[in-house]
Amino acid sequence: DQDLPSDVELARRADRQPIEDVVAPLGLEPADLDQYGDHVAKLSSATTRRLTDRAASSDTRYVLVTGMTPTPRGEGKTVTNVGLAQAFDRLGKTAVAAIREPSLGPVFGVKGGAAGGGHSQVLPMKEINLHFTGDLHAVTAAHNLIAATLDNHVHQGNALEIDVDRIVWPRALDVNDRALREAVVGLGGTTNGPPREDAFVLTPASELMAVLCLASDREDLESRIGRIVVATDADGAPVTVDDLGVTGAVVVLLEDAFRPNVVQTTEGTPAFVHGGPFANIAHGTNTIVADRAAGALADYVVTEAGFGADLGAEKFFDIVAPAADITPAAAVLVVTVRALKYHGKDLWPVEFDALEDPDVEAVRGGFANLDRHVGVLQQYGVPVVVAINRFPSDTDAEVDAILEHCRDDLEVRAAESTVHRDGGEGGIALAKAVDAAVEGHEGTFAPLYDRDAPVSEKIETVATEVYGADGVTFTADARKDLERLERVGLETAPVCLSKTPYSFSDDASKNGAPTGWELTVRELRPAAGAGFVVALTGDVLTMPGLPAEPAALEMGLADDGSVSGLF
Numbered sequence: 001d002q003d004l005p006s007d008v009e010l011a012r013r014a015d016r017q018p019i020e021d022v023v024a025p026l027g028l029e030p031a032d033l034d035q036y037g038d039h040v041a042k043l044s045s046a047t048t049r050r051l052t053d054r055a056a057s058s059d060t061r062y063v064l065v066t067g068m069t070p071t072p073r074g075e076g077k078t079v080t081n082v083g084l085a086q087a088f089d090r091l092g093k094t095a096v097a098a099i100r101e102p103s104l105g106p107v108f109g110v111k112g113g114a115a116g117g118g119h120s121q122v123l124p125m126k127e128i129n130l131h132f133t134g135d136l137h138a139v140t141a142a143h144n145l146i147a148a149t150l151d152n153h154v155h156q157g158n159a160l161e162i163d164v165d166r167i168v169w170p171r172a173l174d175v176n177d178r179a180l181r182e183a184v185v186g187l188g189g190t191t192n193g194p195p196r197e198d199a200f201v202l203t204p205a206s207e208l209m210a211v212l213c214l215a216s217d218r219e220d221l222e223s224r225i226g227r228i229v230v231a232t233d234a235d236g237a238p239v240t241v242d243d244l245g246v247t248g249a250v251v252v253l254l255e256d257a258f259r260p261n262v263v264q265t266t267e268g269t270p271a272f273v274h275g276g277p278f279a280n281i282a283h284g285t286n287t288i289v290a291d292r293a294a295g296a297l298a299d300y301v302v303t304e305a306g307f308g309a310d311l312g313a314e315k316f317f318d319i320v321a322p323a324a325d326i327t328p329a330a331a332v333l334v335v336t337v338r339a340l341k342y343h344g345k346d347l348w349p350v351e352f353d354a355l356e357d358p359d360v361e362a363v364r365g366g367f368a369n370l371d372r373h374v375g376v377l378q379q380y381g382v383p384v385v386v387a388i389n390r391f392p393s394d395t396d397a398e399v400d401a402i403l404e405h406c407r408d409d410l411e412v413r414a415a416e417s418t419v420h421r422d423g424g425e426g427g428i429a430l431a432k433a434v435d436a437a438v439e440g441h442e443g444t445f446a447p448l449y450d451r452d453a454p455v456s457e458k459i460e461t462v463a464t465e466v467y468g469a470d471g472v473t474f475t476a477d478a479r480k481d482l483e484r485l486e487r488v489g490l491e492t493a494p495v496c497l498s499k500t501p502y503s504f505s506d507d508a509s510k511n512g513a514p515t516g517w518e519l520t521v522r523e524l525r526p527a528a529g530a531g532f533v534v535a536l537t538g539d540v541l542t543m544p545g546l547p548a549e550p551a552a553l554e555m556g557l558a559d560d561g562s563v564s565g566l567f
């Protein structure tokens with residue numbers, strides 16, 4: 001398999017069409033777009049409202065792309081998502097790839113870009129991976145305006161009697177910076193004070209990002225922002241963004257960010273790239289507005305949920321689909337030979353060169369992880385199709401072992417996908433398997449837990465039925481947090497579990513399908529704006545750190561304007 005040119009080189013070579021031509025087959029006119037140059041646009045406010053007001057048309061097929069428990073490099077969900085949308089396009093259907101927009105954190109950190117790869121990318125790759133249309137910068141600014149307004153309120157006399165030891169609204173930055181995980185602000189005497197402990201989260205972990213992704217329209221966006229709890233007062237009552245009086249300014253900052261970004265894939269298939277929460281520290285899928293707008297226009301909406309099915313897919317099914325009134329038609333579970341070997345060899349931490357050598361037995365050893373993910377997805381009543389995302393070093397024997405296992409043992413459809421190397425052509429078999437699975441499926445989709453169940457019961461359900469835990473241990477702090485939920489009206493809200501993506505359990509070193517363990521919940525953070533409760537487990541960090549060799553060290557700008565080191 002001859003080596004492909006780099007993603008940035010392939011992106012540069014792809015012949016791009018004017019964005020108005022890309023979306024014309026969807027029935028969009030130039031008047032529906034606010035353009036940012038020839039290849040990037042946002043839906044206009046009027047069109048966003050028109051498309052999202054429509055009931056989700058029942059004949060639109062929403063295909064969720066999820067994955068098995070990944071290695072730190074990621075196993076190709078975004079690549080598969082883009083490639084599958086291209087495949088449906090090639091089969092004469094209208095399709096939209098609906099994915100998240102990248103955060104600068106991973107771009108300059110370890111994972112690199114999140115715009116797909118090879119012949120299945122969204123373009124323009126450099127712009128999308130860097131500033132794009134400014135949405136993440138807007139969220140960062142809006143987040144920090146709330147924080148500054150809060151400290152200013154306290155400085156100016158604290159009429160709301162905010163308890164400065166119970167402020168729960170951090171600051172945000174879209175850069176991985178462990179030095180900011182815990183900070184002290186307000187130093188410098190009465191001019192700057194009062195001093196207090198503070199924290200920074202990466203912008204994708206900001207509750208404003210979740211609000212932007214879950215709001216159904218502009219009015220809902222505003223009321224959700226106003227409901228965000230930033231602190232508690234001397235009586236222990238919640239203090240909200242509305243109480244601070246800054247809701248209007250935040251909406252002004254986020255009005256453009258709320259409208260879906262419209263771009264194209266390497267093959268000219270439409271893509272709505274919008275919203276950027278990760279699935280370990282947040283709910284992990286793109287905006288509802290992008291899903292709904294795409295669903296009003298296309299036969300297929302192929303959308304991705306981050307990390308493994310235990311994270312992104314669980315949150316898509318239990319939080320996003322109900323909030324968006326979307327019924328998923330199928331789930332595509334992306335697996336790779338290398339991730340199966342990683343689980344099969346029970347490696348931790350991962351040594352990638354050990355995964356290059358052909359080893360069918362090690363692939364078989366990883367089936368326990370694959371099988372649990374298939375079982376998790378089937379619990380939601382959706383048909384599952386396994387996509388084997390083929391890497392250059394994979395052998396036919398390894399791929400055949402997976403196909404046979406899916407057919408003979410799991411009795412689920414599976415298809416080899418070569419969309420990274422071949423673009424949409426490499427996803428035709430997968431697209432046909434998805435259609436066959438949808439057409440042959442009985443049963444109906446349903447979230448896993450009853451929407452009125454108490455938060456603790458919802459956490460137990462996800463822990464035992466999705467993660468495979470024997471039960472849940474709430475620390476003393478978490479139990480206190482549970483009691484406080486009533487005061488913010490979230491005692492029966494959906495839960496957004498914050499957990500390591502590298503294991504079904506809350507311990508990254510336990511790969512495969514761990515059994516005989518308890519999930520430990522150490523803290524609950526009410527997200528009244530997002531309308532869910534974040535449950536922190538293990539040692540998940542909402543402000544990641546840079547690795548020993550950050551991707552940033554490989555980047556540069558050539559004289560011809562091309563960027564090196566972006567991948």
Ligand SMILES: Nc1ncnc2c1ncn2[C@@H]1O[C@H](COP(=O)(O)OP(=O)(O)O)[C@@H](O)[C@H]1O
Binds near residue numbers: 067113
């Ligand atoms: N089949 C493949 N061959 C080579 N590289 C791939 C393949 N699939 C994905 N990649 C690369 O692996 C990295 C992770 O892919 P991505 O689609 O972002 O995974 P995920 O969305 O699951 O995190 C990206 O750099 C991507 O270009």
Ligand SMILES: O=COP(=O)(O)O
Binds near residue numbers: 114277278305307
């Ligand atoms: O939130 C994580 O998303 P990926 O799995 O696509 O990196």
Ligand SMILES: [Mg+2]
Binds near residue numbers: 077078079114304306
């Ligand atoms: Mg991805």
